[in-house]
Amino acid sequence: MPAAIVAFSPGADATRTGESMETKAAVDPFFTRESLGHTGAMYLAGADPHQPMLSPAVLADLTGFPPMLLQAGTNEVLLDDSTPPGRRARAAGVDVILDITDDVPHVFQSFAGVLDEADQALDRAALFLTQHVRTPAATVTPATPAR
Numbered sequence: 001m002p003a004a005i006v007a008f009s010p011g012a013d014a015t016r017t018g019e020s021m022e023t024k025a026a027v028d029p030f031f032t033r034e035s036l037g038h039t040g041a042m043y044l045a046g047a048d049p050h051q052p053m054l055s056p057a058v059l060a061d062l063t064g065f066p067p068m069l070l071q072a073g074t075n076e077v078l079l080d081d082s083t084p085p086g087r088r089a090r091a092a093g094v095d096v097i098l099d100i101t102d103d104v105p106h107v108f109q110s111f112a113g114v115l116d117e118a119d120q121a122l123d124r125a126a127l128f129l130t131q132h133v134r135t136p137a138a139t140v141t142p143a144t145p146a147r
Contacts, residue, residue, distance in 0.1 A: 004132035005068040006125050009107045010081050012057035014040055014049035018080025027075045030106045036077070057085035067095040069128040071121050073104035099124060 021033050044054065052060040057080075068089055072082040079100070086098040101108065101117050109125070111118040 001064070001066050003134065004066050004129060006129060007068070007070050007082070008109050008121075008125075009072045009076060009078055010057070010070065011036070011078055012055065012081045012085060014044060014054040015058060016040070016049075017058060018078070018084065020079035020081075020083075021077050024075060024077045024079055028077045028106065029075070031077050033077065057081045057088075062089040062092040062094055065089060065092070065094045067097075067128075067132050069097045069099060069125060071099040071101070071109065071125065073106065073108050074100060074102050075104060076106050078106060097128065 016033060016036060021036075025032060040049070047054060049055055050059065056062075062085070068086070070082040070086050072079050083098060083100070086096045089096045099121065101121060104115065104117050108115060109118050109121050112122055113119065
């Protein structure tokens, strides 16, 4: 298992059963159920989407998963690929942060330097990773005096 999971607007339910597929259809500037069906079919290549590895948001046993930070925007049809799995993970004893930002599109973090919300979300993700991922301490060697 990884030390931590950070997911930006994850597409984690290949069954596309989340309510947000309908409730956010009018406000998502990028995706529709139909467009996700098309790209999803290419990804699945005929596989049954009702498998835990293809739809972990709704089907995977999340017991023992590492800490998670799930970030999404309120204007995404994929919003429910973050919110119910976050609650399911928490119920399974996983340390979860659901970080939902108002009025931003899918993977809004890619607008760093343009949207303040993106910069702030990336700062929160960096802090989360700093808290959960341990790196070996840097070896410091004394500088050789100049001659």
